[in-house]
Amino acid sequence: MTLEELKLAMRIDHNFDDGFIQQLKDTAEDYIKDAVTLSPNRDSFFQNNPKFDTAVMFLVGAWYEQRVSSMDKALQEIPFGVTNFIQQFRGAYTDGI
Structure with missing residues (x-):
């Protein structure tokens, strides 16, 4: 998923936060991959995987919306x-098993 695709999904039409969104995207991708496996061969499992892209989008969206430490609603980490x-993903990932 590209930055532009992610911004479109999040309905963000400005470029003020592009660096921040890219950082969140990179972090979300690593977070999800690390939660599934630490295998060095994992990248092919996640490439062209619509579920992975959706999970990244959900996580980035939540982190982007909850970036302010003082909010009225309760924060939810994941x-x-x-x-x-x-x-x-854990159930489907078979490398090294």
Whole structure:
């Protein structure tokens, strides 16, 4: 998923936060991959995987919206759907098993 695709999904039409969004995207990708496996051969499993892209989008969206430390609503570290995707990835990932 490119930065532009991510911004389109998040309905962001400015470039003020591009660096921050890219950082969140890179961090979300690593977070999800690390939660599934630490195998050095993992990248091919996640490439062209729409579920992975969706999980990254969910996580980046949540982190982007919750970046302010003082909010009225309770902060949730990991959005509900991302945890479900991670569990599915763990079940489907077979490298090194």
